Amino acid sequence: MNKLSVNLRVNGRGYDLEVASNKTLLEVLRDQLNLPDTKYGCGTGECGACTVLIDGEVVNSCLTLAAAADGREIRTAVGLEKNGQLHPVQQAFIEETAVQCGYCIPGMVVKSVGLLEKNPDPSEEEIRHWLEGNICRCTGYEKIVDAVKSASKKMASAEVKAVG
Amino acid sequence: MSSRILTDFDLLVPETVPEALEMLNRLQDQVTVVSGGTDVLVAMKFGFDTPYGMSLAKLAGLNYLEFDPQQGLRVGARTTITQLLESPEVKQYYPAIWESAVNFATPQIRNTATLVGNLLRASPAGDGSCAVYALGGKLVFSNEAGEREVDIDDLWVGYATTARNKDELATELRIPIPAANSINAFKRMTRVNEDLAKLNVAVNLTMDGNVCTDARVAMGCVAATPVRLRQTEDLLKGAEINEESLKSLMATVSAEITPIDDQRSTAEYRKQVSGVMVKRAIEQARDRVTA
Numbered sequence: 417m418n419k420l421s422v423n424l425r426v427n428g429r430g431y432d433l434e435v436a437s438n439k440t441l442l443e444v445l446r447d448q449l450n451l452p453d454t455k456y457g458c459g460t461g462e463c464g465a466c467t468v469l470i471d472g473e474v475v476n477s478c479l480t481l482a483a484a485a486d487g488r489e490i491r492t493a494v495g496l497e498k499n500g501q502l503h504p505v506q507q508a509f510i511e512e513t514a515v516q517c518g519y520c521i522p523g524m525v526v527k528s529v530g531l532l533e534k535n536p537d538p539s540e541e542e543i544r545h546w547l548e549g550n551i552c553r554c555t556g557y558e559k560i561v562d563a564v565k566s567a568s569k570k571m572a573s574a575e576v577k578a579v580g
Numbered sequence: 581m582s583s584r585i586l587t588d589f590d591l592l593v594p595e596t597v598p599e600a601l602e603m604l605n606r607l608q609d610q611v612t613v614v615s616g617g618t619d620v621l622v623a624m625k626f627g628f629d630t631p632y633g634m635s636l637a638k639l640a641g642l643n644y645l646e647f648d649p650q651q652g653l654r655v656g657a658r659t660t661i662t663q664l665l666e667s668p669e670v671k672q673y674y675p676a677i678w679e680s681a682v683n684f685a686t687p688q689i690r691n692t693a694t695l696v697g698n699l700l701r702a703s704p705a706g707d708g709s710c711a712v713y714a715l716g717g718k719l720v721f722s723n724e725a726g727e728r729e730v731d732i733d734d735l736w737v738g739y740a741t742t743a744r745n746k747d748e749l750a751t752e753l754r755i756p757i758p759a760a761n762s763i764n765a766f767k768r769m770t771r772v773n774e775d776l777a778k779l780n781v782a783v784n785l786t787m788d789g790n791v792c793t794d795a796r797v798a799m800g801c802v803a804a805t806p807v808r809l810r811q812t813e814d815l816l817k818g819a820e821i822n823e824e825s826l827k828s829l830m831a832t833v834s835a836e837i838t839p840i841d842d843q844r845s846t847a848e849y850r851k852q853v854s855g856v857m858v859k860r861a862i863e864q865a866r867d868r869v870t871a
């Protein structure tokens with residue numbers, strides 16, 4: 417099996433790596449870069465625990481070959497906070513008590529950020545349709561939907577403040 | 581981690597089409613093409629094994645979607661389901677494709693899965709495949725010697741098997757401009773949205789007022805490949821579309837298919853609902869026009 421040289425930008429930092437040709441991005445993040453925030457649930461694209469943003473688009477890292485992500489910009493849950501401040505989506509998940517065991521949460525948070533960056537004011541229906549593909553065994557989803565709504569409002573008012 | 585790890589293979593990452601064609605010519609069926617990877621990487625985690633994988637991730641210039649009012653739609657091999665959803669022309673002229681994209685898998689999968697990969701997976705449940713089958717179209721295959729077009733009617737030769745030759749790369753899907761006064765629509769049935777369909781259907785009818793003059797009806801999950809319902813199409817041609825004709829159509833549909841029992845549904849259920857699904861797809865297309 418061959419190895420390939422890749423450059424991955426993860427959470428703003430560049431990494432030059434040799435990756436085995438059959439490694440998924442998820443395996444490289446967790447095992448080679450020691451970034452265990454992105455989770456393994458099913459390995460087959462169904463649960464969303466492994467969701468990351470690649471060039472701003474939500475993707476299942478368990479179905480992405482690491483070598484195919486060469487040169488791309490990757491963001492994971494730990495990279496969302498800025499200057500020690502949680503991202504408004506992370507903050508909203510805490511405030512709305514949208515977290516129980518927590519296993520699905522990095523994927524849920526990354527997925528929600530992916531929505532709000534494209535559609536800052538989604539309807540409840542849009543939020544629910546978007547969150548398909550991220551499975552939570554604990555919460556029943558209601559609080560998660562509430563958290564996304566609340567983050568969307570907070571981000572809008574922060575925007576107004578910044579402009580005004 | 582679990583046993584769902586990829587088999588061992590050497591990965592090739594061509595950056596141009598000629599480079600990819602040279603690799604395919606040299607390695608033939610030793611190499612598995614990985615486009616979005618949403619089908620083939622799952623298969624590789626369950627043991628599907630070839631010595632080489634060839635990722636199309638860096639292949640430049642194949643993720644286009646071009647619409648021309650005379651020529652129709654050209655879909656590059658790397659164009660994703662998300663790109664189809666974001667196209668106003670797809671929504672306006674090819675609502676069957678747009679509707680097949682709306683509830684296709686999940687946002688993550690839609691961002692990586694390609695329409696051409698959907699056709700080449702040759703799954704009887706492929707949503708994009710069903711929609712394109714009703715619209716008609718041609719898939720362009722290239723090898724080092726040149727290119728050829730394969731009509732969608734000749735693409736699927738058996739379960740998960742296509743007319744693609746070992747040295748060929750699919751580069752483009754061409755879908756004709758829908759006939760004037762035609763309507764098309766797609767519908768599917770699933771347990772939950774993220775599931776693969778237990779039944780899907782797409783219709784493309786040319787209308788003269790309320791009379792149907794030409795029809796293509798495609799259905800998935802009822803045979804080894806997606807199928808066209810030829811008897812139903814014949815019955816539609818020349819018929820006025822009304823409650824009565826739609827009712828008699830429903831019986832023809834279920835008589836024409838030979839589904840099986842599998843993990844997503846039973847043969848009996850599929851027979852029961854198939855006619856209703858065709859009826860609803862026609863109504864959906866018609867209502868969209870009058871709306």
Ligand SMILES: Cc1cc2nc3c(=O)[nH]c(=O)nc-3n(C[C@H](O)[C@H](O)[C@H](O)COP(=O)(O)OP(=O)(O)OC[C@H]3O[C@@H](n4cnc5c(N)ncnc54)[C@H](O)[C@@H]3O)c2cc1C
Nearest residue numbers: 461615616617618619620685693694697698700706707750
């Ligand atoms: C969780 C999940 C949900 C899904 N839900 C749906 C759904 O709702 N509806 C649906 O229809 N499908 C669904 N799928 C299946 C899959 O996402 C689609 O079939 C998708 O369109 C495949 O495209 P891809 O680019 O990922 O193909 P790949 O997996 O990369 O390839 C598929 C096949 O086509 C071949 N191939 C691809 N491109 C080329 C090319 N250019 N030239 C030559 N050969 C090529 C590959 O070798 C392989 O045999 C789902 C999959 C998952 C994992």
Ligand code: FES
Nearest residue numbers: 457458459464478
């Ligand atoms: S681990 Fe990737 S979707 Fe479940």
Ligand code: FES
Nearest residue numbers: 517518552553554
């Ligand atoms: S909080 Fe436990 S899986 Fe979602």
